[in-house]
Amino acid sequence: MKAGDLWNLPEDxxxxxxxxxxxKPWDWLPQISKSLSCFDFPATNFDVPVGLSINGDVFIASNVSLPPYGVIEGPAYIGSGSELRPGVYIRGNVIVGRDCVLGNSSEYKNCLxxxxxxxxxxxxxxxxxxxxKAHLGAGAILSNLRLDQGEVVVKTAHGSMRSGLRKLGGLLGDAAEVGCNTxxxxGTxxxxxxxxxxxxxxxGYLGAGKLAAAIHEVRVMERPG
Known part of the structure; x- marks a missing residue:
């Protein structure tokens, strides 16, 4: 499996x-910190809301919508037209493209x-x-650490592969969606x-254009008393 099977990297x-x-898709993760370490961060030249804490090397495009409160820890890059909502927590090594939404009370760490x-x-x-254009419903969580804290093994259409990573969350292809509270x-x-x-x-692995659902039976009955 190649990263190009999942993502069409924007030309700009x-x-x-x-x-x-x-x-390999998971080999992009170490490149996040490497790419940010090579970026020439300009000085902050815009008004920062009083309740928004910004620490370290952070680039924020001039037309990004900033929240009244939250925390941004560098290195981080926030692209043009994106929106940061109240209570956002960016923990470093984060790259955000154009026109993204980082939600209220949401946390981001070492992600693209x-x-x-x-x-x-x-x-x-x-x-x-x-x-x-990937989308996470409310309360969706991308777990990044196994319960036994061992190496994450990823599953692909061609079988299982060792990632070499102790921490690996979700790798979501273009326009993939995750429902609320999932x-x-x-390594998914x-x-x-x-x-x-x-x-x-x-x-595990869900192929392009596929749906994953758990079918639960809902029973309706009389309430005692």
Whole structure:
């Protein structure tokens, strides 16, 4: 599996040279910190809301919508037209593309969000990559650490592969979607235009254009007393 099978890197991406479409998808994660370390961060020249804490090397495009409160820890790059909502927590090594939404009370760490990503409400995005126009429903969590804290093994269409990583969250292809209150297990790969239904725990590999759902029976009965 190649990164190019999941993501079409925008032509105007500032860090395009660091992300090889022929590489394994999870091999893009270490490139996040490498690319940011090579970026020439300009001095902050805009008004920062009183309740928004910004520390370290941070680039924020001039037309980004900033929240009245939140925390941004560098290094981080926030692309043009994006929106940061109240209570956002950016923990470093984060690249955000154009026209993204980073939601209220949501946390981001060592992740790459390509253009048009929507993570509007109560999400955790750690050690993950979200493709163009990927979407997380409210409360969706991308788990990045196994319970035994061992190496994350990823599943692909061609079998299982060792990632060499102790922390690896979700790798979501372009236009992939995750329903409300769903948890993706470490190393989950969602192909382009795939979707995971709300309220389930899902792990492994979901091919392009596929849906994953857990069918639960709902019973209606008389209430005692």
């Amino acid at each position: 991406c500032t860090f395009r040279q660091f992300f090889n479409p022929e590489a 969000l390509l253009d048009g990503v929507q993570t509007p409400h109560y999400n955790y995005v750690g050690d993950s990559i979200l493709g163009n 948890v993706l297990q470490p 790969i969602l192909g382009p235009r795939s979707a995971v239904f709300p309220g389930i725990a899902f792990g």
